[in-house]
Amino acid sequence: MKKMLLSLTALLPLMVLSGCNMVVFEPQGPVARSITELINWSLIWMLLVVAVVFGLFGYIVWKYRERPENKDYEPPEEHGSTLLEIIWTGIPILIVIALTIPTVKTLYALEETPKGYEEKEPITIHVTSADWKWIFSYPEEGIETVNYVNIPEDTPVLFKMTSASTMQSFWVPALGGQKYTMPKMETEMYLVADNPGSYEGQNTNFNGRGYADMKFEVLAQTQEDFDQWVDDVKETAPKLTEKEYEGLLKPTHLGRLTYSNTHLEWVNHADPNSKAYTNPELYRGHGYQGKTFEEDDNYKNENPNVIEGHGEEESHDSQENHGGGHHGH
Secondary structure (H helix, E strand, O other), rough: OHHHHHHHHHHHHHHHHOOOHHHHHHOOHHHHHHHHHHHHHHHHHHHHHHHHHHHHHHHHHHOOOOOOOOOOOOOOOOOOHHHHHHHHHHHHHHHHHHHOOOOOOOHOOOHHHHOOOOOOOEEEEEEEEEEOOOEEEEEEEEEEEEEEEEEOOOOEEEEEEEEEEOOOOEEEOOOOOOOEEEEOOOEEEEEEEOEEEEEEEEOOOOOOOHHHHHEEEEEHHHHHHHHHHHHHHHHOOOOHHHHHHHHHHOOOOOOOEEEOHHHHHHOOOOOOOOOOOOOOOHOOOOOOOOOOOOOOOOOOOOOOOOOOOOHHHHHHHHHOOOOOOOOOO
């Protein structure tokens, strides 16, 4: 018993901490709260099952342990108990039902505008994942950003997601669950931020060595600040060209970039007939990661070196094409 207790004590922290992002339990929007409530409901049932199973295990081990007075005991042959078999078959069925019903209801609810925001007009943002960066397009505002996305607080945001290359997973733990982005397909997700704040998003799908650093910021702003940001970008951000965009899609890490137009003008990667932009020769056995900016944020930098790792000529072109005026937040 002592050895068993020591083993359980050692395994408990691993069970609690492995693969767990604690931000999930601090939801900052209605979508994330729905998911957290579902997780908590599931945890209650799992803890109940674990408590009963370990309780019965300990009781049986103790009650039927070998003792000096029963070493030669041979139990009589018995036929099974119909009542016990019904009980231990029925209980798991009831538990599965208790978990399935709220799970299905929550999953269907997440596909719609969050409850309480049905009357509020959502803004639409197209999300394009590429190795290893996130590209956000605002078709209504005529803005495109790389590796960060600004949204107004207390407003439903419809993300229309696709991929320019491999399959990735879009996840902002504080605001909602994860969904895959796939080339020549489109998935949708509604998110709402209750209050202004900065929230980290990331790619959770392994697609090469660069995926671990494929992160972005979601900045929730007041409506006034958001509108001011949109106006500033329209006035000062450079235009994105098709050639430059094709360079952005190569497998690299980038800093933050901002443009006063979107790549949707010439390509929508969700279209089944759209052009493929994969660059397999640059992966070098899935080991190529490119280089990163030295700065955390290239907000209004004059000459950020946007695309590195593809030779001196392309790096020089990138500096010319990505001149000043890039905005962060």
